[in-house]
Amino acid sequence: MPKPDMNAMLKRRMAATQQASELQVGNEVYEKLFEPVPASSPMIRDLPVDKLRPFFTADIGFHPYPKDKLVAFSKQLAEEGLLERIIVRRIAGSDSYEILAGHNRTAAWRLTGNTTISAEIVNADDARAIIIATATNLLRRQDLTIIERGKAYKAMLDAKKRQGARTDMATSGENRQKFLTREIVAEFFGVTEYEIRKAIKLAELIPQLADILEGSPRKLSLSCAEMIADYDADSQQAFVEMCTIEGYALNKATMQRIVHDCPPPSAQRQKIYASWREARAAAEQHRKAPPRKITFDRKKFAPYLDKLGSEKELEELFLEFLRERVC
Secondary structure (H helix, E strand, O other): OOHHHHHHHHHHHHHHHHHHHHHHHHHHHHHHHOOOOOOOOOEEEEEEHHHEEOOOOOOOOOOOOOHHHHHHHHHHHHHHOOOOOEEEEEOOOOOOEEEEEOHHHHHHHHHOOOOEEEEEEOOOOHHHHHHHHHHHHHHHOOOOOHHHHHHHHHHHHHHHHHHOOOOOOOOOOHHHHHHHHHHHHHHHHOOOHHHHHHHHHHOOOOHHHHHHHHHOOOOEOHHHHHHHOOOOHHHHHHHHHHOOOOOOOEOHHHHHHHHHHOOOOOOOHHHHHHHHHHHHHHHHHHHHOOOOOOOOOHHHHHHHHHHHOOHHHHHHHHHHHHHHHOO
8 A cells, every 4th residue: 555545544543543532532531430331333424514503601711822833733634534523402482503622623724615424423412522622632732721721620520510410429518529529520620729729719810910910921920810719809909910921920929918818709890999009019129138147057058167268158159058948
């Protein structure tokens, strides 16, 4: 078999494996979280691209590819063809379909000039649809931001909360059920429960702050963002201006001062601004203050000075010790 034909065959075999895993991953997570009932087999059809709608059942947070990446993906599809079908479900009362997996594939395929696309049509309730829409992205896409992951995890856990407890789980109480759900999700996706909680918390940031955290992390650190996320949406508006001032980055010490003066979840913006200005003024005053001189009891160091020969050598050794133990 000629090499180009062999390469094409291998790519299609790999795509077939991925296609199976994409749907299987979603169904496997669904069965772990909800009920151990296998999904029915999907129907494979070519669907008109103009009959497809973006996923709207829940806010799962994934950003579409930027234009340059989408164009590059489109060129790849034009050369190789669509190697992996999209996954959809029918929208009740219409002849349209909701995309569960393959939003970027659909957009890139449209750019190639194609008017139909190969799709797997599945029967899925809202919970299964959410799981299919999130699971494979969480596993495959290493470029997801922490907020994208947080929204995906939250959509999963919210779906579980609405669906109720599995009858085959020995649980007692909502807190126990919530713990088990996070534990299952963490184990499946290879993360810790702490990472899930942190990502979900950051997903509570208002869009302006989320954009700053994702696009300009030097202006808003994760530690500061976590503290801001404890505030409600209206209170968070006060922090947008703080994060956009050139030459000044909101730091942890300032945030701790604000949280102390204006405890979350709700605080008046003017009070937050006042606390911020006071924290900045205190930091500036501290910066301008003359450095404090460190003094030691000379008698305690006398035996070492005799061996070293000078205080300068002792200073260097002490600094080396601090770098090893503290830094």
